[in-house]
Amino acid sequence: GAVVSQHPSRVICKSGTSVKIECRSLDFQATTMFWYRQFPKQSLMLMATSNEGSKATYEQGVEKDKFLINHASLTLSTLTVTSAHPEDSSFYICSASDIQGRANEKLFFGSGTQLSVL
Amino acid sequence: GENVEQHPSTLSVQEGDSAVIKCTYSDSASNYFPWYKQELGKRPQLIIDIRSNVGEKKDQRIAVTLNKTAKHFSLHITETQPEDSAVYFCAALTQGGSEKLVFGKGTKLTVNP
Numbered sequence: 001g002a003v004v005s006q007h008p009s010r011v012i013c014k015s016g017t018s019v020k021i022e023c024r025s026l027d028f029q030a031t032t033m034f035w036y037r038q039f040p041k042q043s044l045m046l047m048a049t050s051n052e053g054s055k056a057t058y059e060q061g062v063e064k065d066k067f068l069i070n071h072a073s074l075t076l077s078t079l080t081v082t083s084a085h086p087e088d089s090s091f092y093i094c095s096a097s098d099i100q101g102r103a104n105e106k107l108f109f110g111s112g113t114q115l116s117v118l
Numbered sequence: 119g120e121n122v123e124q125h126p127s128t129l130s131v132q133e134g135d136s137a138v139i140k141c142t143y144s145d146s147a148s149n150y151f152p153w154y155k156q157e158l159g160k161r162p163q164l165i166i167d168i169r170s171n172v173g174e175k176k177d178q179r180i181a182v183t184l185n186k187t188a189k190h191f192s193l194h195i196t197e198t199q200p201e202d203s204a205v206y207f208c209a210a211l212t213q214g215g216s217e218k219l220v221f222g223k224g225t226k227l228t229v230n231p
């Protein structure tokens with residue numbers, strides 16, 4: 001099956017620093033990638049939809065200036081958590097669907113990034 | 119927007135028994151319903167999906183049923199095995215504007231040997 005690579009898997013940083021997370025589709029092209037946040041024992045909360053070559057679409061309540069998304073190519077999307085604070089500590093996970101597939105249906109997920117802000 | 123409710127939040131069964139997880143959705147325009155399995159510390163993986171023009175789909179020990187009128191769909195796992203233990207998420211694909219999957223809150227399934 002299709003593979004989505006996400007790095008880093010774990011980040012520990014000081015409050016006020018910025019952290020960049022990469023999401024790559026390794027063997028397929030993805031016009032759209034999705035970024036989620038998952039709290040312990042909770043569901044996947046969609047943060048934003050990353051569109052190749054255009055601005056990301058953010059869900060209600062998600063600060064676009066805090067969570068910067070760049071989707072510069074059909075295989076790479078990045079999420080930058082700017083000026084991170086302890087409340088930003090969470091598990092961030094990306095997903096993508098094959099450009100040749102139907103709409104945004106069969107999603108392939110990255111392995112996630114555990115962010116801990118001290 | 120679409121709202122997906124999932125029940126139960128936890129489910130414990132004996133090995134060999136069946137497990138059923140139920141979800142309801144609010145947007146009648148939604149037409150695609152996947153189920154994902156997430157083992158502890160791992161990424162969610164698609165295990166089965168169903169489109170709104172089909173009432174039931176089966177893949178070995180896993181089946182999904184869809185009732186469009188009632189706007190609910192269910193995951194059925196038969197002859198459960200310990201390796202089925204995981205968190206299962208249902209989802210519905212929203213229509214209109216940007217298409218995206220809305221996930222249920224998840225069900226933690228424990229299969230006891």
